[in-house]
Amino acid sequence: AQTVTQSQPEMSVQEAETVTLSCTYDTSESDYYLFWYKQPPSRQMILVIRQEAYKQQNATENRFSVNFQKAAKSFSLKISDSQLGDAAMYFCAYRRKTGLTFGEGTQLTVNP
Amino acid sequence: EAGVTQFPSHSVIEKGQTVTLRCDPISGHDNLYWYRRVMGKEIKFLLHFVKESKQDESGMPNNRFLAERTGGTYSTLKVQPAELEDSGVYFCASSPRAGDVGGELFFGEGSRLTVL
Secondary structure (H helix, E strand, O other): OOEEEOOOOEEEEEOOOOEEEOOEEEOOOOOOEEEEEEEOOOOOOEEEEEEEOOOOOOOEEOOEEEEEEOOOOEEEEEEOOOOHHHOEEEEEEEEEOOEEEEOOOEEEEEEO | OOOOEEEOOEEEEOOOOOEEEEEEOOOOOOEEEEEEEOOOOOEEEEEEEEOOEEEEOOOOOOOOEEEEEHHHOOEEEEEOOOOHHHOEEEEEEEEOOOOOOOOOOEEOOOEEEEEO
């Protein structure tokens, strides 16, 4: 069975600085997808960034980028130039055929 | 375009009662998923519909949970009878095409269930 682990229950960052959220996963499959979702307070979860396992190049979306280390089964999210609106619960997820396997989440606080 | 909507946003019931949660996916989305987050733990998969058919219900905790998707449109998740450990937030998500493993899931805001 696939598992996803986020070892940082809480993180904080100063506005305009950079923060990295960690995620590791375990799978025996070679082709899969990894995602980071964010859930702002009282709002629905939205997709931040997606990585296809067969692509070696790390995905980037504006201020968000990932460090995908397939051999190490690591998938960290880097947020550059943090903004107050980035404050949310961040979930790392592995996509299996019929749905997502989530980590426990990391609560990110952005300090002004 | 309307997103995924869930109702009710919060339900408080007594142990032994019945609750029905509803999810309206984005129109035209074939895939509909139910997830649950209990006591601040990880979000766990419950089941997956493709149109009106249950594709995978391996995450359903027990036979007190019954999910349906009428005509491949909205879905309901009924808990009967509810137990204390059923408390949590129930999320619904949808995505457009069956078999699109890499596709984005669109989530609702969740239905918070509190069982007293």
